[in-house]
Amino acid sequence: MPGTEMADDDDPRFGPGPFAGLLGFRILHADRDGATVEADPGPEHGNRIGIVHGGFLSALLDTTTGWAVQAHLPPGIGAPHVQMSIQYVRAAATGATLSCRGRCVSAGRSICSAEAEITQGDRVIARAVTSHAVLQAS
Template identity: 60%
Template sequence: MTAVGDPGPFASHLGFRVVRADAEGAVVEATPGPDHVNGGGILHGGYLNALLDSATGWAVHATGAGVVAPHVQLSTQFVRAGAPGRPLVCVATCISAGGRIAMTEGEITQDGRVIARATGTHAVIARG
């Protein structure tokens, strides 16, 4: 896998690293810290959603240069609790991209086990 550019200010603030974004999809990694947990001590769902949002967005970006791809909808299934201090790997793919809407899937693993998965739709907006 080859490294890609800056994931953007918000994703950088959360510690997300874009490892790969190409025709195959995107891989975004993160190592959550103690600030990313909820009151129960497990990873906050908002942090996991932000990771899925970033990775699926990168998968859409990789389908064409100059495309902005904000989410229209994201449906997340939280499979098991995640823990801080251990790396997360989010793999995302763009299932289809039309002139206005793109469909995506993403999955987060930690220690080789699925933590969360999502399907989503993104608006496809040409920069210009």
């Protein structure tokens, strides 16, 4: 995706994908400098004690690091996650926007790595470090 712009809503490479779309994720940008994805978690994204579920946060980190890596690869080449390590720093509240910023740390021919951080306001909520397997075109 080098040099692509996120403005073309009809291009299937752009947009959050079906699962991330179901969760309400909004991709603000994804380019070689990184990716930013936002979400507005509602009560349906909370756990029984009323905070945002860790799985929702994990999916946001997964989506953001995926887009950060994808921006370094040519169209048609995938790079699914093969590892993700998450540090949950503090609880996130429902009803307030989450912003996740990620960047590709290394983009090799077979493995890429990335990192991302979720904030809510000025508070860090969670961080992740990921590895991705580059799927070569057949």
